[in-house]
Amino acid sequence: MIISDNSKSEKIRFQSLISRMDKLLNDDAAAHEDYYVKRGGKLLEQDVFGAIQECAKGTEFQGTIQLVSGASFPDIVANNYFGIEVKSTEKDHWTSIGSSILESTRSHDVEKIYLTFGKLGKPVQFISRPYEECLSGIAVTHYPRYQIDMKLHSGETIFDKMGVSYDDLRSMDNPVAPVSKYYKSKLKPGESLWWANDDAESVAPPTVKLWTALSQEVKEHCAIQGYVLFPEILSNSSTKYNRYALWLATQKGIVNTNIRDSFSAGGQIPMSLSSGVLVKMPAAFGRIKKYRYEIIKNIDNMDENILKTYWGVQSIAQNKLHQWIQLVASSADTTVGYGVAYDVLHKIFDNR
Structure with a gap:
């Protein structure tokens, strides 16, 4: 996880920084593809951290960027703070499973989150987008998690489908409720949500x-x-x-x-x-x-x-x-x- 501490930075300048970082990563991946194929998880976080630091030299962001490395998740809680969430796949596609919709480990000093996605299946490539723009749906492991699609078209996010914004959903005491309501509305006869209990105060059974x-x-x-x-x-x-x-x-x-x-x-x-x-x-x-x-x-x-x-x-x-x-x-x-x-x-x- 990479977080900028500079509360006075402007969104447009940070977006420009993200674009330069993507170019640096993609140029380096083209020259050292075999190196990136073996990267992933925290190793790739270090690569992205190094790239954003390099691109921040000579800008207002220089010296303000920290590598949290999984200790927290960025969240929008203060003006002019930005975060980067790093995800990757070893396959040759642009989809993956993201973070929990609960965001219980979110950092309260982050206003705008970007998702930097490394496609480590050859050809290795990187794309960064605003976090909420590449969340296509919900998948369930032990808890509902966002599905990531870096090629998602405008108007096709899970938030567009549900009719609720990312900021509104993340601020709710029980973000699972509107998510389960949406997916229940899409059920066909004979289908049910195994992970969504009827009673908001009870939980789905952990054993069968x-x-x-x-x-x-x-x-x-x-x-x-x-x-x-x-x-x-x-x-x-x-x-x-x-x-x-x-x-x-x-x-x-x-x-x-x-x-x-x-x-x-x-x-x-x-x-x-x-x-x-x-x-x-x-x-x-x-x-x-x-x-x-x-x-x-x-x-x-x-x-x-x-x-x-x-x-x-x-x-x-x-x-x-x-x-x-x-x-x-x-x-x-x-x-x-x-x-x-x-x-x-x-x-x-x-x-x-």
Whole structure:
């Protein structure tokens, strides 16, 4: 990491300095290509540091440039301070994974950041651009990180796509929230973000567990939440367990290779309508009756934004339980009919 301490420097003069540095690096790479092919990481930081120092001689920046070398990340917090972030790839392309969107190690004395990128695959070349102009998207390792594309066209940055500026995003207490909101808006049916939890105060699970390794209590808790969040489980759709399976994996870190048994095992059972007439219903309705108190508690205590997301509704009714009954009955319309399902559910929860 290379940072200029000169708070009185002008952006236009620093940009000129960056351009001269790029020319020096590219000229030297053309003459000593094999040397640069073996450079990378901190070694390349030293090369860039040497180049910027050489180009700064005789300018207002001479003697003001420090090599931080990974101890911090530049950030824009004071007037007329500039930083350079050095990235590289050993391949013959201009893309890479950048820094965390959180920027928790940022230096508070940096106003403008430039990204100097070394393409160390032959032919070796260097390009420097304003940091925010070459961030194309978000990749996730242990935390969301920027994707770098040094050939990115104007108007195609991740900030253009999200409709939020780099400065605004980096200043947020929780920059992950707008990022996850954007990527969730791009999800196709059957897709989910494994790294973005539904609850801003919780975190995605760091480990993955098999369903068979869980206690019976945990299995029942997950099944109850499945009934609450995914009404389509009561339908006859061939994809009725897909969203629940994704939720188990991404939000709970649980892999269940035989989800059907949790809901459909048991065939059909007799259940009573409000009139007292017995009808044959899928065994899942019997489990709803068994777990009715826990279902009520989950619906009452769950954040309304989560319910809206999973129920696919614009608003949550004052009587959330009745709204859920209607959603489940609508899903069951393809199996036993809406009227029968609604009547059975109404009786279950009226007689609780």
